[in-house]
Amino acid sequence: MNAIKKSFREILQYPSAIAGLVVVVLFIAVAVYAMIAIPYNEAITLWRSGEDVWYRNPKYASPAWFNLFSRKKLPESFAVNTMDGGMEKTVVPGDQDTSTISVNYKFNYSYDSFPQELLLYFDSTFVEKQPFVSILMIAPDGREIRIADFGVDAKQTYRFSQDEKLARRLKNTDAIIGIFADPAGDTASPVPLKGEYQLALTGVTFEKDAKLEVEFVMHGQVYGLAGTDHARRDLVVPLLWGAPVALAFGLIASLGTSVLTMIIAAVGAWYGNWVDELIQRITEVNLVLPFFAILIMIGTLYSRSIWVILGSTILLNIFTGAIKGYRAIFLQIKESPYIEAAHAYGATNLRIVFVYLIPRMIPLLIPGLVSSVPTFVFLEATLAVVGLGDPVLPTWGKIIEDANSNGALYKGYYYWILEPSALLMVTGLGFAMLGFALDRIFNPRLRGV
């Protein structure tokens, strides 16, 4: 207990170690929070769903806080709905079972750029006769823009930008720009007219029990805390869930490799002879085995599950250069008087290896263990980047892969790559800094150097 306290006090003397420790603790906290806030199954469903869940979000939207730092304000997305009262709806019954429904929604548009898309989702119930709607948009300067008039199916989506008639009426190639552009402005480089816009929708139903519900969605150019990707998914989900996955992969892999390496080195050093020879030869063979190429082969031919990859990683990383380092130290310890004493009182070989040899090495094991965590965290990301990431789990590497394969760097969606990279970097640096400091504390040869 005192030893732990002492080493903890020593850690506090290194500023980089404190920083590393803070990062590691924060990282663990985020990982735990992610697992509580978004349960495993829900995270996977969210990550794997398409338009049906994410239709309200714009594509390739930067995080909303970008607006705080930029002079040019980009439009934010919103979605309102008559079902939950987000958009007011009045129903006036008329003659012969008809009724008139009017839906009005006012929104303030004070951005310097145009939205990606405006959409109306209709959900109507009728037996034979379709309800009929006419849509109007009232600009801040009072202009009434007639959008469209049509009969509504049970489920129908109306996309403003896809309506060629509307675009022609607005004398603009892009209907969205036509609606929002300032009529006084330059037509070559249109600017949006700022102010309060109003969507005025009038519907008529022709049956007694007919119903009409509307959802109005605007896809802006920024969204939420982390932005969205090509499939409209909110990046907060994979960014949050990347933490527990990275933590599990990094910790299990580094713990597995270092502990197994140490046990095998101890066994080799203690038994000597052919056991030792065999371990040395396996290490040499393992050295020429191309680690990544074999992992890629396993990923392609067998399974891309993160657990299979984790297992193979551990197996391929046991017999590395580290085993020789441990062996050299074990050979020294083996000659100590206390081991001789243990041998003399009749301790079994297993007891000597596990109770007397290995515990001596734990101080040397810890720094190596901590500093190899980032290697494995990055390994997961690396495999994901070449498309061998886990097929179901959302991870940081998968975000980078999506971004890379959708040309985020060329098209300028920097946030998409920078967010997961920053998280990877901070996590990696945290563990590495802590590991370096621990190495200096526990490794007597490095003291004062």
Next chain:
Amino acid sequence: MTSEIQTISPAIQTKPKSGSSTFSRVFRYFLLRLITLFVTVVIGVYLTILIANMGGHVDNIMRSEIREFINAQVTANPANRDLLPEKRKEIAEKLIAAKEKQLGLNTPFAIRSFRYLTNALSLKLGRSLIMTSDNGSKTVRLIILERLPATLLLMGSSNLFLFFASLFWALTLSRNYGSFWDKLVIALSPTSAAPPWFYGIFFILIFAAAFRILPFGGMVDAPPPDDTIGYSLSVLEHLILPASALIFSSLFISIYNWRTFFLIYSSEDYVELAKAKGLTARDIERGYILRPTLPTIITNFALLVIGLWTGAIFTETVFLWPGLGRTLFQAIGFFDTPVIVGSTIIYAYLLAITVLLLDFVYALVDPRVKAGGGN
């Protein structure tokens, strides 16, 4: 960190024979290493084949391909058009069995694996399923050999730079221990936790996307310049970013490790003695610090290079560098098993050659080999 600096070569076991020349001793050591490495490579390649074919995956891929090919052939043959479907099926089955026998698929795996092994060792890597080399050949060996020079160029240049730059800086820092630069390198050394491709993305972002001074990726401009000088300059321009990414990701950690190593060695008694004798700092550095640490440094570097070798798959992918790694990446996309297995085998060879090459340098600088001493 330094505890990992250990020799990767087995202890030199050649017994000294008095009177034999330095050359023959180095040669004998080298030959012995060559034989050991060859055995190692054979085992390594065999393991690769075992992993590739575990549960008969490769066989199954081959079988289904034969089946599909022959079924299509039998159906397309006008001579079979009037036959009953059962009869046609019978003919197809016969042809499939014959083809499988011809390819040796009916022999037990234990025997077949050795045939695969000899094929792999003699670089008969088979034919690819989809990918072709630039001149349209489907031979895996040609596809891979065609890409090898690009990989060698990238790896060779960046590793040589990495070695000499770290050595030079480590020596300088160990002389100015505790200075600002020394502290900076210590502070920066944790950045080496990230792999080269990761920095590659940042470099592309900064130098290609934001400043537009260097190309995004690829190896030459499109279309490639006609004259040799223009061509080389274009390649050089494209080489800068991937090579810097490779160098950057390992530079600080190796400087840090070697500097620490030099510092430990510069407090040895014989160095103190040399100082007391009044030797110049330069002589002490060369003869008393660098000389005894060089073998260890080289083996340490060997481990680094081996790590970089296979890691270059991803660097090449990010930079669209048309090397072996990118070929492997494309093969994953096409699910082209022969190319994947072939590249893995070539990587095993490349690693062995690296180890051998560094062993050779090791033999040149390690006085124990030259003197024929050792344990």
